[in-house]
Amino acid sequence: MADTASDIFAALAHPTRRQILQDLKDGELAAGEIAAKFSASGPTISRHLGVLRQAGLVSERRDANRILYSLVADNLALSVGDFLSTVCPEQIVLREVRKKRAPKAASASEATA
Structure with missing residues (x-):
């Protein structure tokens, strides 16, 4: 079985694939719509999409x-988050601090409404 984190980081290594992910953040796009945004050939974009799908x-x-493509943001967030937590334990602490602040911010906005 392939290492999912390795597949994800390999997929993120190419700027075209990162741009495709950014283009998909606003919603689903057809393969032709994605390909039209690049000067690369259709088959090249198809290979990039295949790498992103495999990851x-x-x-x-x-x-x-x-063929319509959509972003699977959870996989990206979890893999990158796990990696950062491993190499940068401070991320765990920062995440916990943000969680504690979030309810306070929600309470403050409710009080002013």
Whole structure:
């Protein structure tokens, strides 16, 4: 079985793939719409999409003759978060501090409403 974190970081290594992920953050796009944003050939973009799909960063679904891609943000967030927690334990502490602040911020906004 492949190492998921390694697959994700390998997928993130190429700027075109990072741009594809950014383009998908606002919602689903057809393969042709994604390819149209780049000067690379369709087959090259298709290979990039395949790497992202293999890493679990995008999902695809068919709609008639179109292939639609969407971001799987949870996989990216969990893998990068786990890695950062391992190499930078301060991230765990910062995450806990943010969790504690979030309810206070929500309470303050409710009080002013």
